[in-house]
Amino acid sequence: MKKRGFGIGTMWYGIGNTASNNPAGAFVDISDDGTVTVLTGCADMGQGSTTVLAQIAAETIGVCLEDVVVVSADTGVTPDAGASSASRQTYISGNAVRLAAESAREPMLSKAAEILNRPIQTLTLKQGRIWNGDQPTELTVKELITKCRGDGNLTLGHGYFNPAATKLDPENGQGIPYATYAFATQVAEVIVDTETGMVEVTKIVAAHDVGKAINPQSVEGQIEGGCAMGLGYALTEEVVIKDGEIKNPALSTYLVPTSMDVPEVYPIIIEELEASGPYGAKGVGEPALVPTAAAIANAVTDALGIRIYDLPMTPEKIVEAIKAASEEKPNYETKLK
Structure with missing residues (x-):
């Protein structure tokens, strides 16, 4: 039956290691041609973290996903990202990449504000262009990088993220793990x-x-x-x-x-x-x-x-x-x- x-x-x-520090770092370099290189220690074992980190960098810098190259899990050149375990890499390394990308784009936004005579707070990078509010301008990301180079400014960034957690109190088991x-x-x-x-x-x-x-x-x-x-x-x-x-x-x-x-x-x-x-x-x-x-x-x-x-x-x-x-x-x- x-x-x-x-x-x-x-x-x-x-998400992440229990009640302990588990930081991750990342480097981002925006090249003259508008392509982006992300260096991360995050090991992709098939879970798709390389794609996700590339998406985060592309979204932050305002370029196409195809313009982002991720160099991962190379102990010779990439910063530590901790283990690919505890379902932590999208959250922790993702934040590290986002912060590194924001750092790399900072001189670009400063230059854009100077060229367009607009407050930097109103400017964003997306779809390969500089936007003022919800309106695209004629200034492209590639042009902006060239102007930054002309001023002697490199578009490099680094970032790291360590999620907020506290150890458990051994007496009563309380804490924020x-x-x-x-x-x-x-x-x-x-x-x-x-x-x-x-x-x-x-x-x-x-x-x-x-x-x-x-x-x-x-x-x-x-x-x-x-x-x-x-x-x-x-x-x-x-x-x-x-x-x-x-x-x-x-x-x-x-x-x-x-x-x-x-x-x-x-x-x-x-x-x-x-x-x-x-x-x-x-x-x-x-x-x-x-x-x-x-x-x-x-x-x-x-x-x-x-x-x-x-x-x-x-x-x-x-x-x-x-x-x-x-x-x-x-x-x-x-x-x-």
């Missing part, structure tokens, strides 16, 4: 075969508060990937250890979800802007994984009326739990029917 169930998982997650938090709720739909114990996750709806989604497609990819990881955590991935030795060290025995196992995932991006983040952004990396297993476990409970606390919920464990429940409650199978 197959039973359908629905479950919900909700989480909050602190994180400067900002991510929030998420996921709902899972499952079908459980009561004879085989197989669980099919058919849908996951995942709503995540990410602050500003600087790259929405990347955010959706992070959410979908996190749900796939959570699926493995909930149902298949288990390290079997006996006498201190891992007994399933290969992918043939340590089972990760394949494309055939991953359900439909419906990512929902909630943009509640974070005042201390770069353009309102926070993080989404690990939060995408955190609620998934709980949502699936709750859905299995909804389907069977049995709570399984031991992950992963393998078919063997589910069949054993159903058998134990039926022995304790003789009418259990009748209730299933």
